[in-house]
Amino acid sequence: MGGTLGELEQLLLMALLRRGGEASGIDLRAELAERIDRTVLPGAVYTIMERLRERGLVTSFTGSATPERGGRRRKYYRIAPSGERALADSYRQVERMADGIADRLRAHWEEP
Amino acid sequence: MKGGGPPGWAVRLANLLVPSASREFVLGDLEELFHEEEARVGPRRATLGYLGLVFRSWLGYVLSGGPVEDLVLDLRFAVRGLRRQPTFTVVSAATLAIGIGATTTMLSVANAVLFRPPPIDDPERVASVWEFRSGDVWESMEGRLLRYSRYEAYRDRSAPFLTDVAAHSYARVAIGTDRGAVAVNGFITSGNYFEMLGLVPTLGRLYTDDDESVIVLSERLWRTRFGADPDVVGRTVSLDSRSFVVAGVVGSGFVGTMSTFTADVWIPWRAFIRLTETPEDAIRVVPLVRLRPDVPRAVAQERVDELARSIEPAGRDTVRGARLENILWRSDLSGVLRTGAAVLVTTAVLLLVIAGANIGVMLLARSFDRRKEIAVRLAIGAGGGRLVRQLLTESCLLALIGGAAGVGLAYVGTDLLSQIQFPIDATLTVDARPDRRVLLASVVLTLATGVLFGVGPALRSARTDLSSTLKEGTHGLRLGGRRNGFVVAQLVLATVMLITSGLLVRSFREMTDVPLGFDPTGVTVATVALGTHDYERDEVSRFYERLVEEARALSGVESVGLARFVMLGGANMGRRSVPLDGAPEVEASVWINIADPDYFETMRIELVDGRLFGPGDADGAPPVAVINETLAERFWPGRSAVGRSLRAGAGEYEVVGVVRDGVYGFVYDGARPYAFLPHAQNYRSSMSVHVRSTDGSESIQTRLRALVRELDPDVAPSGLRAMDDVVRSNSFGPRFLSGLAFLFSAVGLLLAALGVYGLLAVQVAQQTKELGIRMAMGADPHDVLLLVVRRGVRLAAAGCGVGVALALAAGRSLSPLLYSVTPFDAPTYLLVPTLLGATVLVASLAPAVRGTRVDPTVLLRDE
Numbered sequence: 014m015g016g017t018l019g020e021l022e023q024l025l026l027m028a029l030l031r032r033g034g035e036a037s038g039i040d041l042r043a044e045l046a047e048r049i050d051r052t053v054l055p056g057a058v059y060t061i062m063e064r065l066r067e068r069g070l071v072t073s074f075t076g077s078a079t080p081e082r083g084g085r086r087r088k089y090y091r092i093a094p095s096g097e098r099a100l101a102d103s104y105r106q107v108e109r110m111a112d113g114i115a116d117r118l119r120a121h122w123e124e125p
Numbered sequence: 126m127k128g129g130g131p132p133g134w135a136v137r138l139a140n141l142l143v144p145s146a147s148r149e150f151v152l153g154d155l156e157e158l159f160h161e162e163e164a165r166v167g168p169r170r171a172t173l174g175y176l177g178l179v180f181r182s183w184l185g186y187v188l189s190g191g192p193v194e195d196l197v198l199d200l201r202f203a204v205r206g207l208r209r210q211p212t213f214t215v216v217s218a219a220t221l222a223i224g225i226g227a228t229t230t231m232l233s234v235a236n237a238v239l240f241r242p243p244p245i246d247d248p249e250r251v252a253s254v255w256e257f258r259s260g261d262v263w264e265s266m267e268g269r270l271l272r273y274s275r276y277e278a279y280r281d282r283s284a285p286f287l288t289d290v291a292a293h294s295y296a297r298v299a300i301g302t303d304r305g306a307v308a309v310n311g312f313i314t315s316g317n318y319f320e321m322l323g324l325v326p327t328l329g330r331l332y333t334d335d336d337e338s339v340i341v342l343s344e345r346l347w348r349t350r351f352g353a354d355p356d357v358v359g360r361t362v363s364l365d366s367r368s369f370v371v372a373g374v375v376g377s378g379f380v381g382t383m384s385t386f387t388a389d390v391w392i393p394w395r396a397f398i399r400l401t402e403t404p405e406d407a408i409r410v411v412p413l414v415r416l417r418p419d420v421p422r423a424v425a426q427e428r429v430d431e432l433a434r435s436i437e438p439a440g441r442d443t444v445r446g447a448r449l450e451n452i453l454w455r456s457d458l459s460g461v462l463r464t465g466a467a468v469l470v471t472t473a474v475l476l477l478v479i480a481g482a483n484i485g486v487m488l489l490a491r492s493f494d495r496r497k498e499i500a501v502r503l504a505i506g507a508g509g510g511r512l513v514r515q516l517l518t519e520s521c522l523l524a525l526i527g528g529a530a531g532v533g534l535a536y537v538g539t540d541l542l543s544q545i546q547f548p549i550d551a552t553l554t555v556d557a558r559p560d561r562r563v564l565l566a567s568v569v570l571t572l573a574t575g576v577l578f579g580v581g582p583a584l585r586s587a588r589t590d591l592s593s594t595l596k597e598g599t600h601g602l603r604l605g606g607r608r609n610g611f612v613v614a615q616l617v618l619a620t621v622m623l624i625t626s627g628l629l630v631r632s633f634r635e636m637t638d639v640p641l642g643f644d645p646t647g648v649t650v651a652t653v654a655l656g657t658h659d660y661e662r663d664e665v666s667r668f669y670e671r672l673v674e675e676a677r678a679l680s681g682v683e684s685v686g687l688a689r690f691v692m693l694g695g696a697n698m699g700r701r702s703v704p705l706d707g708a709p710e711v712e713a714s715v716w717i718n719i720a721d722p723d724y725f726e727t728m729r730i731e732l733v734d735g736r737l738f739g740p741g742d743a744d745g746a747p748p749v750a751v752i753n754e755t756l757a758e759r760f761w762p763g764r765s766a767v768g769r770s771l772r773a774g775a776g777e778y779e780v781v782g783v784v785r786d787g788v789y790g791f792v793y794d795g796a797r798p799y800a801f802l803p804h805a806q807n808y809r810s811s812m813s814v815h816v817r818s819t820d821g822s823e824s825i826q827t828r829l830r831a832l833v834r835e836l837d838p839d840v841a842p843s844g845l846r847a848m849d850d851v852v853r854s855n856s857f858g859p860r861f862l863s864g865l866a867f868l869f870s871a872v873g874l875l876l877a878a879l880g881v882y883g884l885l886a887v888q889v890a891q892q893t894k895e896l897g898i899r900m901a902m903g904a905d906p907h908d909v910l911l912l913v914v915r916r917g918v919r920l921a922a923a924g925c926g927v928g929v930a931l932a933l934a935a936g937r938s939l940s941p942l943l944y945s946v947t948p949f950d951a952p953t954y955l956l957v958p959t960l961l962g963a964t965v966l967v968a969s970l971a972p973a974v975r976g977t978r979v980d981p982t983v984l985l986r987d988e
Contacts, residue, residue, distance in 0.1 A: 038147075039154040055154040056182045059147035081160055083130050085153035 018103045021053070021061055026100045029071065029092050037076070037087040038062065062090050070096030131159045131175045138176070138580070141513040141587065142183040155179065180576070183514070203519035213491060214523065217484045220876060221527025221574065224480030226534030227869060229567045231473035233539045233559045235466040244379050246323030247415075250288075254279065254412040256433050257445040270294075270409035273394060276315070278436045279412050286420045286428040291321040292394065292410035293382050297654050299841040300390060301363035302350040308654075308843035309346060309389035311364075312381050313397050313408055319375070321415055322382070329358035329373025338396045339372035340364060343381075346389040347374045364392065366839040367400040382413060414449070425449065468939070469862065472625065472869045475618045477570065479876045482615045484527075485578035486880050488520060489608045490887045492586040499586050513583045520579025521572060528571030535559055535567070608887075609920065612880045616924020617931065619877040620961055622870035624932040627953040628939060629863035632946040636856060639795070642753075642787015643692060644729040645848035647683075647817050649825040650691050652844040653833060654811035665810050671836060672814060673721075679828055681820035686724030687804055687812045691844070692789060693855040694813070700774040702798070704760035707769065713759055715752075715773055715798045716789055719807045725751075725784065727817045735767035735782035742781075742803040749803060750778035754786045756798035773800060792856045813844070822847035874961065877924075878968040881917055885972035889913060897979045906977035913976050917969030918962070925958045 018026070028044035029036055036044070038058045045051045065071045076087040092100075111118065130136070136152070143151050155178055162171035207214040245251065255269050271279075273292070280290040291314065298311035312318075316334035319341070324331060328347070332339050340362070342351070351357045361368050369392070381388030398405055416425050426449050433447030492499070502512065539559065559567070653672065655665050669687060676685045690697055702715040722738040724730075733754065742749050750771065757766035757780075766780045778800075786796035804812070818825050826845045833842045853860075889896070896909055936948030946953075 038150055039157055042154070054178065054182050055151045055158070056143060056147070058154075059150055063147065081157050082153035083136065083156045085149050085156070087153060088147070088150040 018099055019061075021057075022065060023100065023103050024049070024051070025058065025061055026065070026070070026092065026096060029090060030097070030100070035089060035091045037089045039087070041090070059088070065096065066090070069093060070099055130156050131172055135172060135175055135179070138584075139179045141510040141584065142179055142517075143510075144182075144514075151182065183517075199515045199518040200522065202515050203522045206519050207523060210491070213487060214526075217487050217523055218527040218530060220480045220483045220879070221524060221571075222530035222534055223872060223876070224477035224574070225528045225531025225567060225571055226538060227531075227872070228470075228473040228477045228570060229532055229535035229559060229563060230538035231466075231469045232563045232566055233535060235470050236560065236563050244324070244376075250416045250418070251322065252414055252416065252449040252451055254414060254429060254433070254447050255450045256447040258438070258443070269411050271412060272406055272439060273398075273408070273410055274405075275436060275439070276410050276412050279414075279432065280315075282432055282436070283414070283429070286417060286425050288415040288417050289317060289321045290415075291315045291318040291413045293318060293413060294394070294408050294410040295383065296397075296408070297843060298365050298390065298392070299839065300346075300350075301366075306363070306839070306841045307350065308841040310381075310387060312383075312388040312391045313394050313410070314391055315410070316393050316395070318391070318413075321413065324375055324379055326373040327376030328355060329371070331375060332372050332391075332393055336372065336393055336396070338369055338400055339393070340369045341372055341391040342374045343379070343387075343389050343391075344374055344376060345380075345387075364390070365401055369396070369400070416449075422449070468625065468629075469865060469869075472622055472866050472873075475622050476869050476873050476876070477574065479615045479618050479873050479880075481574040481578040482611045482618075483876055483880050483883070484520070484523065484574070485581060485611045486608055486883055488579060488582035489585065489611070490883065492516075492582045493887070493891075496586070503587075510587075513580075513587045516583035516586055517576060517579050520583070521575035524571045524575030524579075528567060528574075531571070532559070532564065532567055608884055612877075612884045612920055613924045613927070615877040615880045616921060616961065616965070617928040619870070619873045620925050620928020620957060621932050621935070622866075622873045623957045623960065624929070624953055625939065626863065626866035626870040627957055628943060628946060628948065628950055629859075629866050631950060631953055632943040633856070633859050633863040635945045636792055636859060639788060639792060640786075641692075641792075641852065642730060642785050642796070645852050647819070648727065648848035649816045649818065649822045649829065650694070650813050650844065650846055650848055650851065651816075651826070651829050651833075651842040652691070652811065652813040653840060653842050655840065660810065662808060666808070668836060669804075669812055669814075672832065673723075675832055675836075676814060676816055676829065679816075679818070679825070679832075682816055682818040682825070684723055684727045684817050686727035686815045687721040688724050688801075688815060689719035689804075689809050689812055691813045691815075691848075691851060692728070692787065693792065693851055694844070697790060702756075702771055702773040702800075705770040705772055705777065707760050711760060713756070713798045715756060715800050717773060718799070718801050719804050719809050719812070720801045721804045724801075724815060727815045729817075730787065731785040733783050733785055734765060735780070737782055737784075738801075738803040738805075743805050744808075746806070748776060748778045748806055749781045751782040751784055751801040752780055753784055753796065753799040755796045756800060757783045759798055771800075776802075778802065792852065814842075815848070822849075874964055878964045881920060881965050882968040882971065884920075885913055885917055885969050886975070888916070889972045889976045892976070893979055896976050900977075900979055909977045909979075910973045913973035914966065914969050917965050917973075921962050921965035925961055928961075929954060929958065 024045060025041055028041045028048070031044055031048070032040055038055065041062070042053055042055060042058050045053055062071060062073070066073050071090045071092055073088055073090050076089060078084045078086050131139075136156075139152055139155060140148070143155075155175060158178070159171050159175045162174050165171075166174075253269070254271075256271065271292075276290070276292045283290055293315075294313040296311045296313055297308055299306045299308050300311075316332060316336060319331035320333060326341075327344055331341055342357070347353060347357060357371050358373055360371050362371060363369075375391070381391075394408065394410065397403065398408065414425075414429070416422060420428075429449055430446045433444050436444070438444050499512065536559065653669075655668060660668065673685045673687060676682060697716050697718075699714045700717050701712060703709050703712045720738070722740070722742075725732065725737050734757075735751075737751060738749070750773070752766060752771075760766065760771060761769055766783050768780065770777055770779050772778075784801075787799075788795065789797060789799055814829070816825055816829065826847075830842055830845065833840055899909065900906070932954075933949065939948050
């Protein structure tokens, strides 16, 4: 068990899963922006992902340099089995806490 | 792939600012994002976006993102650095404080004047009703004023499309306070007024429809006249010598619903009518409506128009409809004031930039002094980026110290400004204390200054060439270009500021130089309104007769005249007029004043044709008028106007005389068609008495006040002033504006001169050896002096040249503020470079003299 996950950590792990379990830092940022309209500084993505890597929840590898990046490489992350488990645990906590009040909370989504 | 990515300098900056962890990937991401943005919005905005992300990354790192230990270390480093050179720290912080203080003060004023919304619920949904009524209402406000019963009809029948309808009216009232009776601005309103606006009391409660004989005080009146006494609630006070109970004090600095009058006291209409036994029709009201959120404004407008036509009018009136008018809140002021505030804010920001440039110069000088320390740090492995971040933390800390002091200064400044009693009848007060929005802007400006002017010197330090710096002694290596650049930029801005304020000052002088058409010196005025008192018509006439008679008997008094309106005093009445024996199509809106025969002599208004009013122009005699030259020329060009007739409003008058043109509304308005009617034929219950005397105005004012009290203790004269003051306060706005702009540019010039001084002083210090050798070889001290001074003059010439060009380019935007001065006024453009040159000369003299005192022997011993 790697302890609990912070909110942004959860969101980034979910983004990673949505992209098939493997994605670059800039893809993760784009996923958050497209899906929930949340913009995160590029540096923050790496700070958090590196923290997750140190906890063994994800692994990373680097791609090859490309001209669009001014000759720099991309960094990719891949979700580890323990990372997926940690995300499942966090999500379960959320679901359990929401049990019985979910409809009430959803009612707020209707309002502008 | 298209384009080459963000500009090289931006990437280098990013390289230094983005923390080392994952730098490659972050920079790569930023570059990819840049390409996406570039395709969407073009290269320039993409670069801006790129820089924005870079700075936010850095700020995020400084404030929280990166390892906290780094930040603490950076801060400790910064504090140590600043403490090591206390003079540098104090001088730069003080310089910044001046810049930030000025900017914050001006932003606060602009914020208060232009942006702060009135403290009521949803002000956009409140409007007033303006009826189109027939009768004598062309160009007049009378379509706004309704009988109370008519307002009530609006209120009763408008529920389907309006939330509520309230009403207000203005009356000058005398209120009894701890210190005797004073005349104040009263708002007579419907009972639902406060409820409709959604106001809350500071103290006690606000009246409602059910209340009788209560009043509500403004916070200002409560503080100034009742000593902010919390026990004022429930106290009985006299108002126009009738008893009212104070219900409460209205809060949030609410000053009423009129743009021209700030309210001191609010009175329910019913109570006022009943207690002062005023006839109902004497107090007409303006309906104020609150639109329903579910009814579009256009629909409400249409329904109000229909309603206006459906309510049976009283008397001979016919109503053709009505429109909804936006209420002119205090925040909607004239274009001139807006431009004025914009100029002040711009000047203040320029001042801040000059101050920032000073800091830049000093930081550069410091980076030169510290080059050895930095080279050592680099040599033992400190990363260039880390170093830049440390230096930036230092400049930001410096900026924050200066900024904090500046905000403190701004509080003092706005407090002083708030205390200025704006010399206008409409007791205008500006509550300009900085609010959250202004403070936020100041913090942003402060940090921006720290970053903008810190980044150059920091980057420079990081590029220090290790081997040459460590090897070198105290000679060689000069900091040329960039520092000169900072100083020249300062001089450019100082030039622009000086030209701008120079133009404003010149314009102000022109403005106050126009012929007035009357002689204000020695005249004292006071307005005596009897309308709200229990006076019959002939009692009013007798009152004025006795007042004039007794005033004339005061010692030192030469003459006494009566007029309805005081020249340049702010109130006027316009009437649509046509000549009766001339071309009828030349109609004009003529301002009308009511005067007695002695008024002209008292004001020394010169008669140019015909005669003035005489005892023969009595009630019942043929109606006559005295007109000014402009009106005579308009109606009967090239012919004598005397003996001809004109119609003004509903009345017809024979012109018996023509007087010299003058200024009537504002000093800078120039002459306009104007006519005087005799008081004897035109009864008014409110007149201003004009007293010309050889005694000081103060003593006349005291004696006049006593005189009025003697005639009736319940009557308080208002607007007691020397006529000179009336003229002065008429041009108060422009004078205030030009004075403040001038002050700012003077400070700007001073800071720029400091910059020149600092630059030359450092250069001379760096050149000590060279100068010493020159002296040892027998150079004339004069040559050394000239060498340094010439440098200063070159700087001044460059700064002035660019500054003048910029000012010429920006000149046109100033035109709305200028009065009979072109934005390209030659004297200003000649004077400013001279002034700037002289100042720079003085600033360069001290370093130059120091250069000539270099002692070669001391130098040689040092090596």
